[in-house]
Amino acid sequence: MRTDDFWMDQIGPEGYRPPVLDMELLAQVRTGVVVGHPDAEVAVALARLNHDEFEKFGTDSTQLLTEVGSRETLRSLISVAKRLGISDFSPPFSDFSTFKTYWNRNDGYGSWQARRDMLNIVFEPLHVRLADLEAGNISSSLVSSISPHKTTGWxxxxxxxxxxxxxxxxxxxxxxxxxxxxxxxxxxxxxxxxxxxxxxxxxxxxxxxxxxxxxxxxxxxxxxxxxxxxxxxxxxxxxxxxxxxxxxxxxxxxxxxxxxxxxxxxxxxxxxxxxxxxx
The missing domain is CATH 1.20.120 (Four Helix Bundle (Hemerythrin (Met), subunit A))
Structure with missing residues (x-):
């Protein structure tokens, strides 16, 4: 599963329009019934989607998520993370609006880099833990590192x-x-x-x-x-x-x-x- 899987293309009479969030898929994520996709795989894609979209909102305003969408994607990520035993993933914001409030209270006003740093503190540990979980779930006939580490750490x-x-x-x-x-x-x-x-x-x-x-x-x-x-x-x-x-x-x-x-x-x-x- 990739981040693109959470978006649905729109084709109207005037042609292509920006994609919309697949709310039905997010509902499936929260109930744990995404057929054919284990929770670790879903969480990896959803964590990346949230991180990227919140960063775009806090920097160049090119995000595709709406305010409601930001709330639903983050809520879904927290749900699947808890199912994976990651109960300490608790962002200090719940959507775009509360993220903006958070950065203004924490010296993020006027600084894109400060906002990126805030998001890295929230999401990077989760990315690493999910990568480790997924590496343990996937049996592969492809080459593996001789190192005891199952991932690169990137x-x-x-x-x-x-x-x-x-x-x-x-x-x-x-x-x-x-x-x-x-x-x-x-x-x-x-x-x-x-x-x-x-x-x-x-x-x-x-x-x-x-x-x-x-x-x-x-x-x-x-x-x-x-x-x-x-x-x-x-x-x-x-x-x-x-x-x-x-x-x-x-x-x-x-x-x-x-x-x-x-x-x-x-x-x-x-x-x-x-x-x-x-x-």
Missing amino acids: PRVDEEIAELRRHFEIAVSPQDYRNAGNDCVTVLEALSAVVYDAAVHLRSGESEPPVASTKDRFDRYVEVSMPGPENASLRKLTRASIEMAQGVKHRPSGTRMEAGIAADAVIQLANIFRRLQEI
Whole structure:
């Protein structure tokens, strides 16, 4: 399940209109009867939806949720979190209006970054706990890290890897395997966003590569993280993984073997980058 699943497209006489929140699905979430989707999977998507929409409301006002929608999505997230045993998830606001009141009382007036920080304090621990829960729920034939940690610790990356594993497990047709390939691209872009830091990796006179330019960003990350001749073999291994993972962006997979190799390469790359954080 993805955040998009909570939205319904609208097609009227005048053409496309912004999507509307699927209130029936939210009601199912609260009663625990979302057929085919375990609570951990639902909670991951709903937590991301809430975090993203509240952040948009508090910064650039591009949110799709209405005031009522903000209340219903947060209420549903709290319900499914409690079913998963996460009873301490208790945001200090219940909808957009109370979030605004909260940030004005806590030095968030006039500061988008302060509001982002407030939301990170509320949601990031939940993202991490849900990623751990979901990793324990998903049995996968794809590669796993040798580390005792089941996740990378980067919530967005872990969410996308979990989605990739889930789609690969149920894939049976060429279309399914191509969709798994699309998931690989999404993982790469999530990884690109988290490991590349312009303050560290951008050189004077350069323009920051967009998140979708994953190879450029990964190459610089490797160069900075593993300097010197003693790391030559490690750089070679990592760059080979990058090349293998990048291949899926240019040659969509249509077989289980191709999709599996691409997915393994992407997951391996995420685990290698996670280990580089320990250097």
